[in-house]
Amino acid sequence: MGSNEESRGKGSGGKGSRDRGNERSFWRELPVMVLLALGLALLIRTFLIQAFYIPSESMERTLLVGDRVLVNKLAYRLGEIQRGDVIVFNGADSWESEVVVPEPGSFAQRALQRVGELFGFSTVGEKDFIKRVIGLPGDRVQCCDEKDRILINGTPLEESSYIHPGDVPSQDPFNIVVPPGRVWVMGDHRSESADSRAHLSDPGNGTIPIDKVVGRAFMIVWPLDRLALLNRPEAYAEAGLAAPATPDLAENTAGTAALAGFAVGSAPVAAAVATVVPVVGTRRVLRRHRRRGERSPGRPHVDDSCRRGPHDHRSRRGPTRRPPRGPGSPRSTR
Template identity: 60%
Template sequence: MIAEDTQQTDTGRRGKKGSFFLELPGLVVIALVLALLIKSFVVQAFYIPSGSMENTLLVNDRVLVNKLVYRVRDIERGDIIVFSGVDSWDPEIEYEDPGNPIGRAFHWMGVQFGIVPGDTDYIKRVIGIPGDTVKCCDSKGRVTVNGTAIDEPYVHPGDVPSDQTFEITVPKDRLWVMGDHRSDSYDSRRHTEDPGGGTIPIEKVIGRAFAIVWPFDRATVLPIPATFAQPALHAKS
């Protein structure tokens, strides 16, 4: 009787193991679908491929981007945003097409989960919002917004606020954006001859980068710098 019970128990265990392995592919698919849904509508990880935001963001950093935040508040000066440059800005990095469907599928999956960089997404800091007059430079070489100089401790050490003079009033529904590594950022300043005078459409914004999550020793939140809280900056908001 005892041997019979033991045999039944072993059979039941094998059945459960077999059932688990049969269900595993379905569980993996469900997990991937849920992850992609979260990525599509809530939070997405992005890979930093270039030094244009140093030293705030370094090459190979992974950041989390909130894709819902701008449904509850407007884009603010000082926000670090990810936006699509499809059909407008040239890629900051060279992307080599894998050349075969499987390679492209793996690359696409890597982009979705922030493992590899996308070839049409950009990350920059918002300096001017619609209605702002952004100018460089004042008598002390600083960028001004609505006539008020901003203090920019996040600018890469050794860089000046801008090696190019400019003045623009940001059009409706557009943004003026700049990289923190001013001497190595192909940003709004380099597109002043484009439609919009270098500004980007708000509709192209994917979301706000709010934290570095990899590598672990650099994990931190990405707050809006205090200089953007100056009351004078809001004169034309």
């Protein structure tokens, strides 16, 4: 009986040591998991998807102050910009910010801001702007006809479905031909948007270079009660202004991006964590099974013959054959 208690004590001690070993292994792997997640987040943010915070009213009613949107950076590498797209572009050194972004005071605040920008918590309005594409290269964009509608190549554009209620398409007249490699952009809140109309005297007559476009905003992910796709308005198709269909990753990535980043609007970090954690967890499970396999050869062999009943005649050696009877051996009787 004492030996049984001693063996049980050893078994429990062995299990406890294994648990402590697994815990130490987890803490050793945690920094690796964090570094992998941050590295993957940086790759996603740089090449695939980035989240932007909306600080101004220039895109109301489509985008409200405080919204967080996802921007697909592959959309225009695989396809072409189309009229009606909501885009983010870099306006540094050419456009003035529409909002005053206070500079962080302390070194820690500046460091946190830079880290946030690095991993997807960027703010539209400091150097990046978000507007709607109205005119493509070669388009003649005019304001306005007798019904206060903008004309694109002579075709009136009905914008009441997305511009801010009470606004007119434009209070400032203009008539330009969009140069090659550039687009004409406007905010949906026309009375509060300093868009292409405010830069008519700039080189390009207010248009922006296509190579400055960061990507297409395709989804509102925060707050959750405003979760929605940013589709192109039907007005462009109804007026015959829809561009030819081109490969566009925005709709294809909507479900994946929402799953990865809708909770906080930081798709790169969430997607990276969602990718790294299962990989590391799988590696731990495989290693645990490998250790068990290494221990199994040393286990004592258990003979199960004692478990068989009195009528169980199975044997690993096969059936026993009787020796042949000799010519004078007696027959057995039953």
